Amino acid sequence: MRVLIVDDDPTIRMTLEGVLKKHDCEIYEADSGFKALEVIQSDHPPELIFMDWNMPGLSGVEVTTLVRETVAENQPYVIIISSNSDDEDVIKALSYGADDYIVKPIDGRFLNAKFAVAQRILGIQEKLRQTNLVLEKLAYYDELTGVLNRRAGNASFQVEMDRAIRKEQNVSIAMVDIDHFKKINDAFGHQTGDEVLRVFSRVLRQTMRPYDIVCRYGGEEFMLIAEINNKDEASDLFERVRETVSTTQIRHANQTINITASFGVHVVIPRTDMILKSLVQKADEALYEAKSAGRNKVIISADLDESKMTEPGSITD
Ligand SMILES: Nc1nc2c(ncn2[C@@H]2O[C@H](COP(=O)(O)OP(=O)(O)OP(=O)(O)O)[C@@H](O)[C@H]2O)c(=O)[nH]1
Missing domain, CATH: 3.40.50.2300 (Response regulator)
Known part of the structure; x- marks a missing residue:
């Protein structure tokens, strides 16, 4: 002492x-x-x-x-x-x-x-x-994967929006879902499924930048929030993440497993009155498209029309 x-x-x-x-x-x-x-x-x-x-x-x-x-x-x-x-x-x-x-x-x-x-x-x-x-x-991090939990991800959203506004950057919200995850659980067991979630989270964390938000939204669905300049940059970033996921070999209990994930991304000009729920909904729609288009895909929607900046509420609930 x-x-x-x-x-x-x-x-x-x-x-x-x-x-x-x-x-x-x-x-x-x-x-x-x-x-x-x-x-x-x-x-x-x-x-x-x-x-x-x-x-x-x-x-x-x-x-x-x-x-x-x-x-x-x-x-x-x-x-x-x-x-x-x-x-x-x-x-x-x-x-x-x-x-x-x-x-x-x-x-x-x-x-x-x-x-x-x-x-x-x-x-x-x-x-x-x-x-x-x-x-x-325990309150902020997901116990299984160590990334932010949904509550902490939601709380970080406003901080991220404020920072992007200050830096005059656009923001991308991505909903990411492991493809056919149920089959992995069915084929290899729940514990291997858990290990897949852990490795998947690590790949997301390592492929995104340190200040980007990586959060487990629930089950095998994750939310990523990143500052971005434009739609092309978002495409480059999430294609890189998708590619890294698809080339990662996961070894567990003498098994080697390959996974893919689908990405639904929505890119916006940040505003203080934006509500995460509406942005997640747009990203979810893009994710649905990515799944329907055959999975292992990145679909991006964007709302980068400057004129909408004068219509507060157009993107909020
Ligand atoms: N091992 C493990 N499995 C989980 C966990 N949370 C959710 N799951 C499983 O994730 C699976 C999700 O299955 P679905 O929603 O049908 O989706 P999917 O099989 O990935 O199919 P698509 O999303 O359509 O590609 C379910 O079987 C859940 O039981 C978890 O923490 N650990």
Whole structure:
């Protein structure tokens, strides 16, 4: 654990260090509130701070208030140290954001006990952070394939539209569906089907640019959103993806499987009032055409008529 000791008195810093070095921690020191802020804002911020209240310049309580107001993530646990033992002072320190309070002269047993409490609370905080990361991943990413799930894909749409508007780029929305996927499940089993979905997602992710959106829309259907200049560029991009999919050999359980996919693409001039559902519907119509035309095809429709820009609502629901 990274621990910061803040005190303008070197003797107190030494006393604290003497007690704390018995614990498994990395100790940093600061002799003023300003120096403490430098350490707190560094690349290795402390998790626990023992902070003297009365120091020239910024007081410990002022530093604590600043920390509470400015540190966005992973707030440190702050223990104020002071020779004032009045209840009013303790209440004041806690109300300004301190987590605990120690009265001078420092009693080593107190320090150890308070260190143990801090360690426990920080441990709980870290566990919560890890759990939140897992939950976040589950909330945004498809568990089987690791690409964005439908909800996250929908949420990314508006961000993508705003970016394309800023960059004066057009946007392509593609609905992609693996051809005859049911037959793969029937012939090789559901687990092999799952592996096909994983490899297919990886191919999509690797063939698209890092900032394009790749999302599993449901089952064996995926949605891709990419900035594009024109219909020809969309054709080049999705033909390249289609080709890569069709030439990828998927090996699973001593089997080698080849797949193809059909692509329905709709290209538009982005507008803030556009609704994803309508664009997906247009891309779905193109996908239906691609399936009807024999599969393993890219069909592109485009709505790049500038005059429609003056008719808000013409493309929205
Ligand atoms: N293994 C596996 N199969 C899935 C998953 N989600 C959906 N499926 C299967 O995907 C198949 C989709 O079949 P269909 O909608 O008939 O489409 P298709 O066989 O790909 O035929 P076309 O789309 O017309 O080319 C169904 O058999 C679903 O059970 C999944 O997560 N894992």
